[in-house]
Amino acid sequence: MTTNRENSGSITKSDGPVVAALFAMGIGVVAYGIFVILAEVSASFKTFETLSEDVGPLSGKTTYGVIVWLVAWVILRSVFSRKSYDLQKAYKWSMVFVGTGILFTFPIFFQAFAK
């Protein structure tokens, strides 16, 4: 378990679990964006993502995206509980992932993949 020494000199909690949460969030948002694109690319993916007939493929895109996010969080949590990583760097990378995910959910972008 690593610790983080702040300016005050006091020892605070390890940043590991937060680093894991940030990376998992980035992975989850990008995965969700990929599921949005996949529904445009392939009819069989659209069917695969249609978990609810009333809701349509949005039901699968969101469910699978959330599952990827939570699974990534659990795995990364165990990885970063033993490993130290710069919090600021993790935040910057997570923002790159989140930005990419937001781009993937932008209609003009994902509709360009429609067949």
Place this chain on the structure above:
Amino acid sequence: MHLDGREIGALIHGMGFGALFLLAFSGALAGFYSLRPELVTALGVQERVKRLKVGVVAMAVAAWGTVITGTYIIYPWYRAKSADSPKSILLADESTAGWHDFGMEWKEHIAWISPMLATVSAFVVLYYGVDLIKNDRARKIAMWLLILAFATAAVAGLFGALITKIAPVK
């Protein structure tokens, strides 16, 4: 004065969870901003962090509540195959089709990013607790996650309000 089932559903989604989300965001943002050693006493920190925890958790719960009710209660009414559903009405006229093709498509997708961001922001606050005041980097990260969660929800909320004005769910 009468509200039918669909109007009540829309109220829970927009005015219930949506309003709670807005309220929690305002409180949490103020809490993050003022959580600095030079602004609070040692005793004050305990109270501020407790309030901040309530704010960020409420915001995350409201964000999940908004997207789940929106997706599983309101959206099926919106996209129903009947000719009088909002989606059918919007697509029937070329001048309003963009509200579905761009507005609704963006709204329904971007909205789901907000609860993930809000949850991680809440996790950061719950994890560090009172230590957050000594960890300015973590405080700022949690605050910016909260702001981004709000921004993504604002896009969804804005399009939701505009689309409802043009083709309300009835």
